[in-house]
Amino acid sequence: MGQRYIGAKTRVVDEILRYIKKVVPAGGTVADLMCGNGSVSLKLRKSGYKVIAVDVLCQAYHITRTKVLLQDPPPFCGAKRYFKGDGQLLLAELSGYGMIVQTLNNLLPVEGYFWREFSPEGKPSNGSTPRKYFSAENAKKIDAVRAFIKKLVEEKAITDIEYSLLIHDLIMASNNIANIAGTYGHYLSKFVPRALQPIEFISTKFERGGLLEGHKIMNGYAEKLAPIIEADLCYIDPPYKKRQYAANYHIPETIARGDEPEAQGKSGLRPWLDQYSDFCSKRKIRSAFETIIANAKSSRFLVSYSSEGLLSRKEMVDAFSKFGDVAVTEFPIKRFKSRNEHASEKVMEYLFYLQREPIVQIPE
Numbered sequence: 001m002g003q004r005y006i007g008a009k010t011r012v013v014d015e016i017l018r019y020i021k022k023v024v025p026a027g028g029t030v031a032d033l034m035c036g037n038g039s040v041s042l043k044l045r046k047s048g049y050k051v052i053a054v055d056v057l058c059q060a061y062h063i064t065r066t067k068v069l070l071q072d073p074p075p076f077c078g079a080k081r082y083f084k085g086d087g088q089l090l091l092a093e094l095s096g097y098g099m100i101v102q103t104l105n106n107l108l109p110v111e112g113y114f115w116r117e118f119s120p121e122g123k124p125s126n127g128s129t130p131r132k133y134f135s136a137e138n139a140k141k142i143d144a145v146r147a148f149i150k151k152l153v154e155e156k157a158i159t160d161i162e163y164s165l166l167i168h169d170l171i172m173a174s175n176n177i178a179n180i181a182g183t184y185g186h187y188l189s190k191f192v193p194r195a196l197q198p199i200e201f202i203s204t205k206f207e208r209g210g211l212l213e214g215h216k217i218m219n220g221y222a223e224k225l226a227p228i229i230e231a232d233l234c235y236i237d238p239p240y241k242k243r244q245y246a247a248n249y250h251i252p253e254t255i256a257r258g259d260e261p262e263a264q265g266k267s268g269l270r271p272w273l274d275q276y277s278d279f280c281s282k283r284k285i286r287s288a289f290e291t292i293i294a295n296a297k298s299s300r301f302l303v304s305y306s307s308e309g310l311l312s313r314k315e316m317v318d319a320f321s322k323f324g325d326v327a328v329t330e331f332p333i334k335r336f337k338s339r340n341e342h343a344s345e346k347v348m349e350y351l352f353y354l355q356r357e358p359i360v361q362i363p364e
Helices: 013-023 039-046 058-069 077-082 096-106 113-118 136-154 160-176 220-230 250-257 285-295 314-323
Strands: 031-033 050-055 216-219 233-236 300-306 325-334 346-355
Touching: 013 233, 013 346, 031 039, 031 160, 039 050, 039 058, 050 058, 058 160, 058 216, 058 250, 077 096, 077 136, 077 300, 096 136, 096 160, 113 136, 136 160, 160 250, 220 285, 233 285, 285 314, 300 314, 314 325, 314 346
Parallel strands: 031 050, 031 233, 050 216, 233 300
Antiparallel strands: 300 346, 325 346
């Protein structure tokens, strides 16, 4: 299944980077202000840019840290005493990261929060019908891994970047066996074959290339962090519909935060209003854009948007024009669909380029 993220720019990242290269040379600093799954931030790093990545979701923070800051696996030197072998395999033949991955796969299941709240054998604390996000065995294994990671943190056995990598790996492994249509807004009524497979942890493949240092990854609202953002260009990829990411990805967020929030309603959503996005509100979206553009220390902005967005192309241009000159590029892309959605296959993707000073003609 892999990681499916609403609005992820994996399919159009090359087009976005092609545009950025026209206005900012390699070696410059580009801020990815709503970095999501980190696909654009990674591409920027590999192309020689210094990256400032921001997202309000904790899961996006850890995923993007893993992608951008790591080109080789960290050593996990402090966690060696926790490694568990597998049969006759000699642990000395594996790297520290290889050993930690093997250890995760060998942990014994635990009946904990995920088993209680998100499996068919559990008893949700709010009295709801047992939920089917994960099989009982997979939920117990997730609980075991969460407890293990918590222990490593409490005993200072791992570094911050090693923690981000483990959170990244647990999110990815859980997503592969989650009984969902594409997002975590609700679970499927019947288990699909993929969700009944045992969860498996696989070593992440790190991508090399680009600058090793000079990157910053931050967790928080882009609107609030804008005053401390200083970049040659700010790339903004906001939500473009009313669906809130914090609600649609509540389970990965719980994994990223390492907490046990109240699982609310039939779907078991975590309380998420602390991560509410104004970009999902037609009444608030203009003000949110204006806050970023007015406060970020940058003269160039590139905004990705969709023809299915809350604002039309004209409304977007009107909103940006008060700050400077605006140019628009558009191209068709395949529409994101969850398993139960039926709609046209193609939508238009817009790139709005705002430059505070007069625009120099950009070559095609």
